[in-house]
Amino acid sequence: MVGIGYRxxxxxxxxxxxxxxxSFIEVAPENWMNVGGYYKKLFDKALExxxxxxxxxxxxxxxxEGININFVKQVKQFLDDTNTVEYSEHLSFSxxxxxxxxxxxxxxxxxxxxxxxxxxxxLAQDILERKIAIEIVSYYSPIAAEMTELEFINNVIQEADxxxxxxxxxxxxxxxxxxxxxxxxxxxxxxxxxxYIHMAGHTQVSDDLIIDTHGENIIDPVYDLFGFAMQQLQxxxxxxxxxxFNIPELDILQYEMNQxxxxxxxxxxxQPHVIN
Amino acid sequence: MLLTxxxxxxxxxxxxxxxxxxxxxxxxxxxxLTHYRRxxxxxxxxxxxxxxxxxxxxLGDENWETIVNRFFSTYNIQSPQIWMMPEEFKNxxxxxxxxxxxxxxxxxxxxEFEWLEVEIFMMPDMPHExxxxxxxxxxxxxDILKLSYPVHIKSPLLITNEDLGTYFVSLHRNPNTGSVQxxxxxxxxxxxxxxxxxxxxxxxxxxxxxxxxxxxxxxxxAYDEFIKQSLATQLLFK
Numbered sequence: 001m002v003g004i005g006y007r008x009x010x011x012x013x014x015x016x017x018x019x020x021x022x023s024f025i026e027v028a029p030e031n032w033m034n035v036g037g038y039y040k041k042l043f044d045k046a047l048e049x050x051x052x053x054x055x056x057x058x059x060x061x062x063x064x065e066g067i068n069i070n071f072v073k074q075v076k077q078f079l080d081d082t083n084t085v086e087y088s089e090h091l092s093f094s095x096x097x098x099x100x101x102x103x104x105x106x107x108x109x110x111x112x113x114x115x116x117x118x119x120x121x122x123l124a125q126d127i128l129e130r131k132i133a134i135e136i137v138s139y140y141s142p143i144a145a146e147m148t149e150l151e152f153i154n155n156v157i158q159e160a161d162x163x164x165x166x167x168x169x170x171x172x173x174x175x176x177x178x179x180x181x182x183x184x185x186x187x188x189x190x191x192x193x194x195x196y197i198h199m200a201g202h203t204q205v206s207d208d209l210i211i212d213t214h215g216e217n218i219i220d221p222v223y224d225l226f227g228f229a230m231q232q233l234q235x236x237x238x239x240x241x242x243x244x245f246n247i248p249e250l251d252i253l254q255y256e257m258n259q260x261x262x263x264x265x266x267x268x269x270x271q272p273h274v275i276n
Numbered sequence: 277m278l279l280t281x282x283x284x285x286x287x288x289x290x291x292x293x294x295x296x297x298x299x300x301x302x303x304x305x306x307x308x309l310t311h312y313r314r315x316x317x318x319x320x321x322x323x324x325x326x327x328x329x330x331x332x333x334x335l336g337d338e339n340w341e342t343i344v345n346r347f348f349s350t351y352n353i354q355s356p357q358i359w360m361m362p363e364e365f366k367n368x369x370x371x372x373x374x375x376x377x378x379x380x381x382x383x384x385x386x387x388e389f390e391w392l393e394v395e396i397f398m399m400p401d402m403p404h405e406x407x408x409x410x411x412x413x414x415x416x417x418x419d420i421l422k423l424s425y426p427v428h429i430k431s432p433l434l435i436t437n438e439d440l441g442t443y444f445v446s447l448h449r450n451p452n453t454g455s456v457q458x459x460x461x462x463x464x465x466x467x468x469x470x471x472x473x474x475x476x477x478x479x480x481x482x483x484x485x486x487x488x489x490x491x492x493x494x495x496x497x498a499y500d501e502f503i504k505q506s507l508a509t510q511l512l513f514k
Contacts, residue, residue, distance in 0.1 A: 030357045036401035036417075038454020058356035064283040071356050096290035099352035102323075102361070103316045105289055108282050116278040140308040143301055144285045177308075209308060211315075 001238040002257045002264070003053060005214075009247050011042040019250040022257065024085065026053040026240050029078045047082060053196065053240065054084045058100065061120045061134070062093030062107035072127045079128065086196050086238070088133035088165040089124075091117070091156060106139035109152035118159035125162060133196045135165035138173040138212035149174065150188055157193055164190065166237075167198040168226045169218070173210045183228050191233055199226055199260055200242040215245035218256055223263060230267035239264060293317070295349040320348050320361070327362035328390045334380065334432045343369070343376065359398060366391045382425035382435055389427050389445070392419055396447050396456045404513065407476045412503075412512045414472035418448035420461070428458050450510045457509045464489040465502060472512070479503075 003024035006014070014020055025046055032043060056075060059067060079087055092104035107113050125131055136153055147155075157164055166189070175182035201216030218241075226239075239260050243253060288299045292309060293316040301309070321344055325332050332340045344365075351368045353361055366387040369376065377383055402416040421428075421444070425435050428445040444461040446469060461469070464486050471477060471485055479499070486495040506512040 031359070033357065034400055035359075035398045037397055037399070037449060040401065041454070057358075062286070064278050064286050068356065093286060093290075095356075096286050097352065098354075099290070099294070100354070100356060100358075100361075101290060101293055101316050102319055102353075102358045103293070103312070105286070105293070105312065108285050110279070110282050112277065112279040113282050116282075140311050141305040142303050143289060144282070144303045205311070209311070211311060 001236070002260045003050075003238060003240045004253060004257065005055075005240060005242045005244065006043065006046060007244070007247065008039050010250060010253075011039055011046070013250055015042050015045055017250075020254055020257075022050060022241075024051040024053055024238065024240075026055050026242075028057045029054050029075050030057050033074055033078045051085045052082045053238065054079055054082070054087045055135075055240075056087065056089040057102070058094055059089045059124060059132075060093050060095040060100075061089060061091065061117050061124065062105075062113070063095045063120070064093075064116075065095070065098065067120045067124055068095075069123075069127065072124050076128050079130070086133055087128065087130060088135055088163075088196055090135045090137050091153065092137045092139075104137045106137070106141070106143050107152075108143045109145040109147045109149060111146065111155075114152060114155045114159060117156050121156070121160035121162050125160075131161075131163050131195075133163040133165040134160070135167050135198065136170055136174075137167075138170040138177075138202075138210075140177060140209060140211070142178070149178070150185055154188075154190055157190060162193070163195040164193040165196045165198060166191075166194045166229060167200070168229055169198065169200040169202055169222050169242075170212060172222045172225050173202050173212050176210050177208070182225055186225070186229055187232055194233060194237055197226070197229065197237050197239040198242055199239060199256075213245060214242045217248070217252070218259070223259065226260065227263045227267050230264050234268065236264070236268065296345070317345070317348065319358075320344065323358055324362055324365055327394050328365075328387065330390060330427070330432060331383070331386050334383070334386065343373070346373075359394070362394060363391055381437075382427055382432055385421075385423045385425045386427045386432055388421060389423070389447075392421060392447050393456050395419075396449050397454070399449070407514060411476040411478050412472065412482070412506075412514050413476045414469060415448045415451070415511055415513065417451070418446055418469075418473075418511070420444060420446045420466060420469060429460055446511065448509070448511050452510065457511070459505070459509070459511055464498070468502075 001023035003026055004020060004022040006025040006027050090104050093107055094101050094103060171182050171186055199218055200214045201218050202210050203213040203216055204210045241257050285301055288301050292299045293313050296313050324344055347365055347368050353364055355361055370384060404416050407413040423443040424440055426439055426443050444466045446459045446461055447456055450457055468482055468485050483495050483499055
């Protein structure tokens with residue numbers, strides 16, 4: 001399965017023609033909860049034909065003050081109403097000092113943060129009555145790290161008993177920004193917990209920094225890393241193409257989705273045994 | 277339990293993103309932190325500019341950015357849904373920016389008007405039943421604003437104290453196009469819409485209300501125009 005991040009920018013074209021042929025669509029619940037109107041009608045129409053994956057923005061599992069219970073209950077209602085297949089969120093914080101910031105800020109890689117974040121995820125999962133696939137976010141600076149990023153992620157998902165959203169582009173971006181081997185990093189994740197994959201483009205802003213913009217086409221090294229991830233996983237996992245800005249013609253998005261399907265199919269083919 | 281020092285590091289990063297005032301954070305790459313401030317603040321600026329394009333034009337780019345920065349650095353945004361954040365911005369300005377409001381007397385009206393457009397555009401769908409033959413019903417996706425300045429029919433840059441008065445405007449969502457449409461209303465038609473919000477009305481009922489304000493000849497002309505326009509924009513259904 002290869003899906004697409006559903007956006008108002010192409011909602012009309014998506015409803016009117018068959019250029020985009022995703023196996024599923026993904027939205028942020030925050031953008032569609034408790035709303036109506038023209039775009040909601042188009043969204044409802046899209047839901048008649050496509051399963052929904054929901055990718056949250058404001059749960060803020062890393063918030064020092066914890067998660068907002070009422071908000072989680074509203075998300076649950078949305079997931080139930082839309083028969084959402086998979087709900088994912090970010091391993092980051094977007095609320096602090098009782099104020100939303102609407103961006104994904106990096107959590108300090110510390111043992112107490114592991115415990116705190118895992119507790120927040122478990123609480124959210126209890127309310128939602130489902131597991132959350134937690135996404136490894138891209139980050140541009142560590143904050144008071146006491147362990148490696150890899151240790152932090154593996155500890156959180158094990159302690160929270162949650163699933164993992166493998167954002168391959170984020171791993172590429174982080175490996176570039178923080179100078180580590182992306183394949184080695186990926187191979188050392190708890191891959192049994194991967195339930196969902198994201199793929200996207202990014203923007204290099206300097207010699208030593210990439211920003212995760214979702215505003216460009218996927219580049220070849222990220223496709224390569226995706227192929228490596230599929231070889232490591234050796235099972236079919238839903239993959240999403242994210243494109244949030246600078247959105248091209250739909251046939252270009254479909255081309256990228258075809259690329260992802262081809263790489264996945266190729267990577268999952270059984271390798272022939274060599275007889276000596 | 278989260279240690280005080282971890283909480284402090286997170287708080288420092290969040291405060292930096294909100295204020296842009298440089299902070300020392302243990303282990304952080306300072307030159308890269310600037311991207312967080314840029315991304316976070318631009319997201320807020322873009323969202324508010326989309327919601328309040330006329331207000332931004334009235335205040336000017338530099339003034340606007342200063343005000344948004346003051347809002348974002350001092351006010352704690354409560355909504356997890358970013359599209360609702362502009363309402364908090366409006367409330368902040370009305371409650372906290374008294375000097376600004378006295379410099380721009382029409383600002384309160386303008387903010388209410390621009391926010392209502394967003395709110396009506398986004399509001400949950402409200403089903404309505406088909407009225408009985410010969411009756412009109414009001415589109416339930418509607419609100420009416422009472423204004424002291426004509427911000428809905430005149431550029432705020434051209435409005436002067438001489439325009440001070442009483443104005444009414446309704447904003448409703450056209451179910452066919454999803455767009456929000458404005459109707460400048462005189463007091464008699466505010467009266468009609470208020471009655472329609474309670475019950476379906478017939479031609480006779482509507483004319484009866486209008487007769488309180490005008491002669492029979494004027495009523496007939498005004499009624500015909502109102503019904504024609506209201507059905508075209510789906511302010512009313514029949």
